[in-house]
Amino acid sequence: MDSEFRELYQQIILDHNKSPRNYGHLDDATHVLDGQNPVCGDHYTIYLKVKDNIIEQARFEGSGCAISKASASIMTETIKGKTIEEADRYFEWFHKILTGSVDVNESLLKVGKLAAFAGVADFPVRVKCATLAWHTMHNALHNKKERVSTEEDEA
Amino acid sequence: METIIAATPTTLNFDVQNIRKNFPILNEQVHGHPLIYFDNAATTQKPRQVIEAISDYYQHSNANVHRAIHTLGEQATEGYEEARRKIARFINAESEKQIIFTRGTTESINLVASAWGEKFVGQGDEIIVTEMEHHSNLIPWQLLAEKVGAKLRYIPFTEDGTLDTSLFETLLNKQTKIVALTHMSNVFGTINPIKKIVRLAHDRGIPVLLDGAQSVPHLPIDVQSLDCDFLAFSGHKMVGPTGIGVLYAKTNRLENMNPYQGGGEMINAVWLDRATWAEIPHKFEAGTPNIAGAIGLGAAIDFLQQIGMKQITLYEQQLTTYALERMTRFKEMTIYGHAPERGSAISFNLGSIHPHDMAQFLDQYGVAIRAGHHCAQPIMRKLNVAAVNRASFYFYNTTEEIDAFIDVLKKARDFFDF
Ligand SMILES: Cc1ncc(COP(=O)(O)O)c(C=O)c1O
Numbered sequence: 001m002d003s004e005f006r007e008l009y010q011q012i013i014l015d016h017n018k019s020p021r022n023y024g025h026l027d028d029a030t031h032v033l034d035g036q037n038p039v040c041g042d043h044y045t046i047y048l049k050v051k052d053n054i055i056e057q058a059r060f061e062g063s064g065c066a067i068s069k070a071s072a073s074i075m076t077e078t079i080k081g082k083t084i085e086e087a088d089r090y091f092e093w094f095h096k097i098l099t100g101s102v103d104v105n106e107s108l109l110k111v112g113k114l115a116a117f118a119g120v121a122d123f124p125v126r127v128k129c130a131t132l133a134w135h136t137m138h139n140a141l142h143n144k145k146e147r148v149s150t151e152e153d154e155a
Numbered sequence: 156m157e158t159i160i161a162a163t164p165t166t167l168n169f170d171v172q173n174i175r176k177n178f179p180i181l182n183e184q185v186h187g188h189p190l191i192y193f194d195n196a197a198t199t200q201k202p203r204q205v206i207e208a209i210s211d212y213y214q215h216s217n218a219n220v221h222r223a224i225h226t227l228g229e230q231a232t233e234g235y236e237e238a239r240r241k242i243a244r245f246i247n248a249e250s251e252k253q254i255i256f257t258r259g260t261t262e263s264i265n266l267v268a269s270a271w272g273e274k275f276v277g278q279g280d281e282i283i284v285t286e287m288e289h290h291s292n293l294i295p296w297q298l299l300a301e302k303v304g305a306k307l308r309y310i311p312f313t314e315d316g317t318l319d320t321s322l323f324e325t326l327l328n329k330q331t332k333i334v335a336l337t338h339m340s341n342v343f344g345t346i347n348p349i350k351k352i353v354r355l356a357h358d359r360g361i362p363v364l365l366d367g368a369q370s371v372p373h374l375p376i377d378v379q380s381l382d383c384d385f386l387a388f389s390g391h392k393m394v395g396p397t398g399i400g401v402l403y404a405k406t407n408r409l410e411n412m413n414p415y416q417g418g419g420e421m422i423n424a425v426w427l428d429r430a431t432w433a434e435i436p437h438k439f440e441a442g443t444p445n446i447a448g449a450i451g452l453g454a455a456i457d458f459l460q461q462i463g464m465k466q467i468t469l470y471e472q473q474l475t476t477y478a479l480e481r482m483t484r485f486k487e488m489t490i491y492g493h494a495p496e497r498g499s500a501i502s503f504n505l506g507s508i509h510p511h512d513m514a515q516f517l518d519q520y521g522v523a524i525r526a527g528h529h530c531a532q533p534i535m536r537k538l539n540v541a542a543v544n545r546a547s548f549y550f551y552n553t554t555e556e557i558d559a560f561i562d563v564l565k566k567a568r569d570f571f572d573f
Contacts, residue, residue, distance in 0.1 A: 001519045002186055008515075009570070017512075018572060040511055041528060041541025063541060065509035066571070129511070 007119025008126065009066065016070035021077055026059040035136030035148035037128055042068045046136045055079050055087060058137070065129050067120065072133035074113050084141055090114065091138050098127050169470045174462065175551050177202040188521030191556045196341050196369060196500040196547035197525050198391045201455075205394060208454035209447045220446055221420060221437070235446050238453030239436070245456045246386065247377040248403055255409075255439045256449055259400030260368040261291040263387030264335070266402055266439060267364055268295035270415040271385075276332045278304035283326055283334040285310040285318055286537060289341055290530040292366040292387075296335060310336070312537075316343030316492035320351060327359055334363045338370035342529050342545070343492025344475070344500040346370070353382050362408065368392055372549070373471060373498050375464040384408055390448065394549075395455035399448030402439070409435040416441040467550045474548045475499045478557045485564065491543055500547040502529070505564060508571045510542040516570060520563040 026032075026047035036043040042064030049057035058076040063069070075094075079087040093111050096102040100121035102111075120130045128150040136148045175181050180200045183190040192200060212234060218227035220235045236251070243251040257263045276282065282296050286309050300307050308326045311319045318336075334356045339346050353363045362384035370376065371386075372393035378386055385408065390399040404412075414421060414432055418441035423431040432438045459467065478501060482488055487506035505513065510526030517524055525545045528535045535541065546560065 005515070005519050009512075014571065039527075041535065043541065063509075065511040067512075069509075123515075126511075126515075 004119065004122045008123055010116045010119065012074075012113060012116045013066060013070040016073040017066035020060075020069055020073040022059045022073065022080070024059055024061055026057055029057070029059075031140040031143070033136050033140035033145075033147060035132050035139075035150075037064070037068070037132055037150040039150070040065065040129070042129060042132055044068070044072055044133055044136060046072070046133060046140050048137065048140055050084065050141070053083050053085075055082055055084065055141075060133060064132070065126075067117075067126050067129040068132050071117065071130045074116070075133050075137060078112065078114065079137065087137070087141060091134055094134055095131070097121070098130055167466065167469045167473065169466055169550075171470070171551065171553055175553075177204065177458070178551055179203060179206075181551065185521040185523070186519050191520075191522045191552075191559055193546040193548060193552065193556070193560065194523045194525050195549040195552075196392070196545060198397065199372065199394050199549050200551070201394055201396065201451075202458050204458050205396065205451050205454045209396060209451045212447050212450045217447075219443055231446055234450045234453070235444065238449040238456075241453045241456045242401055245376070245460065246371070246403060247379055249379065250406065252435050253403050253406055253409065255402040255404070255436045256444050257387075257400045257402050258398055258445070259389040259391070260289075260366060260387045261295075261389075261400075263385075263400055263402035264292055264364070264366065265295045266415045267385050267387070267404070268299045270412045270439065271408065272296075272299040272333070273303065274411070274413050276300075276303050276305050279330060280305040280332045281308050281326075281328070281330040282306070283308045283310065283323075283331060283336075285312065285336045285347075287312045287316070287318070287340045287343065287345070287531065287534055288335075288337055289366065289368065290532070291368075292335055292337060292364075293533070305332070306330075312343075312345075312534075315494060316340065316345050317494045318345075318347055320348060323352065324355055327355065327361065331356075331359070331361050334361055335366070336363070337366040337368075339367075339373070339498045339500075340492065341369050341500055342502050342531050342534050342543070343494060344497040344502075345492055345494035346374070346496040346498060348496075349381055349383065357382065369498060369500065372459075374468050378403055390452040390455060393452075393455055394458055395452040396448045399445045399452050401452075406435070409439070412439075414441070415439050418442045420444070462550065470550050471499045471548060474552055474554065474557065475501065477554050478546065478548070478560075481557060481561050482564075485568070487568065491538060491540075499549070500545055502543040502545045504540065504543055505568060506571075508567060510544045512571065513544050513567055516567045517560075517563055520559075520566070522560050522563055 029047035030050045031048040034045050044060050044062030047059045058080045060072045098120050178200050216230035218231040220232040239251045239254045242254050310323050313319050356363050364385035365383040367386045367388040371388040384405050386403040391397040421433050421438050421441040423433050489504045491502040514526035527542050
């Protein structure tokens with residue numbers, strides 16, 4: 001097993017895959033959106049409860065690979081209690097981490113657990129797995145109603 | 156249930172190590188491990204003999220076919236037509252005129268759906284397919300149905316991944332124009348009871364198209380005994396090159412069909428405002444064909460016949476039985492497809508490990524399998540899974556490779572820790 005593979009499947013990712021946080025339906029969600037990756041069948045629903053510009057609750061439901069599930073789980077932890085603007089900033093950082101354009105060691109304080117996804121940059125086909133929940137969350141927050149499909153990114 | 160394999164009491168005499176020596180790629184290392192190639196239902200590896208036939212053609216005989224009055228042109232035409240004769244003998248067709256070269260199974264089926272379908276299927280007619288088709292034996296019929304106003308009907312599959320043939324007869328009626336089904340499922344491995352289906356359809360004068368993408372590479376095929384009207388298959392799944400495939404059809408079907416594409420090679424005489432068509436099979440081969448591909452496929456067939464298709468089938472049966480026996484020892488293992496008559500494609504899931512994680516993990520140990528929906532989304536929907544893993548064997552795989560594969564599955568289970 002080579003080091004890139006270890007970087008991809010870090011312990012924290014395996015842990016969130018096995019025991020996802022904030023998993024399940026949210027009854028009083030203010031924002032709900034589906035996201036799917038039609039190529040591999042990953043499918044998640046993101047639930048957000050936003051009040052006074054603060055994301056009070058973030059939950060998710062669905063199924064997919066370890067990378068996509070851990071990403072959704074860590075995302076909900078990350079954005080809970082944050083403002084919409086802060087969530088947007090995490091969304092941008094996350095993209096930079098996945099494209100390898102940010103040194104996660106340098107900005108570890110800012111990105112926190114998201115640093116675990118730095119290894120995804122070495123596996124281009126898995127980037128969509130990692131971004132699915134984030135795109136869905138971002139569209140939900142900004143009231144884009146159409147469900148997210150990873151394949152439309154490229155159109 | 157018809158027995159395709161057991162009917163031939165051949166003893167197995169198979170020197171797999173010797174056979175492997177013909178496949179240069181089997182010496183590759185992947186992530187520091189010897190390649191274990193278990194993705195044969197997607198495409199197979201090529202023996203030296205096929206690679207050399209293609210390179211010999213380009214080095215010594217390259218020219219266009221059926222046109223040139225010069226030595227190379229004659230050699231190219233002879234090589235191309237000799238490949239057609241080899242294919243005809245391989246599937247026991249009556250004549251090589253029944254063999255049309257295409258790009259592969261997909262194009263063969265599209266050819267029938269358009270050149271035969273648009274002429275003989277009309278408003279209110281019905282096309283029968285099964286619920287276990289590869290997209291390439293489903294979408295062409297959907298397109299045809301939409302174009303002419305016909306309707307698709309489906310033979311369902313049961314829990315063990317076999318066709319519910321008891322329902323088949325109830326689907327047949329006066330509007331039924333064709334039955335199109337897979338000979339061997341690329342997901343379940345199921346070998347479908349073709350003779351029974353053909354008999355029931357022919358009793359009512361309905362033609363049958365067989366998708367042979369998974370069967371022709373693995374089973375002895377006799378189109379006269381199967382009595383199918385059309386058979387589609389791909390060279391690349393039977394140690395041949397990509398970009399070449401075959402449509403076999405009964406002569407009367409071919410003669411009555413529209414042309415498929417228009418262009419050079421497929422005409423007899425051309426005026427500015429009309430044309431007459433070449434004889435079959437050339438009527439269906441517009442433009443310069445994949446000459447090197449056809450010659451490569453001819454070499455592939457020589458290679459398979461030298462080993463013997465019965466030997467190949469028997470050996471693969473052994474491998475598959477062994478693999479299933481070892482795989483089902485995992486208590487977290489789900490196998491999709493439990494047909495008594497089956498080929499060497501095994502779809503599975505291990506515990507809650509997602510197939511993409513599994514495939515990525517196996518790759519770390521040099522094991523290549525397929526993960527995904529296998530171009531059969533309706534099957535996945537009915538099974539209520541997003542994706543499955545599929546290990547599929549060919550005659551160059553070994554029981555030692557299966558042992559190594561099982562060891563990596565154990566490692567995956569520990570790594571993803573359920
Ligand atoms: C059952 C079946 N039909 C059709 C096809 C399509 O073959 P090709 O892509 O070579 O046209 C495949 C291969 O993927 C298959 O397994």
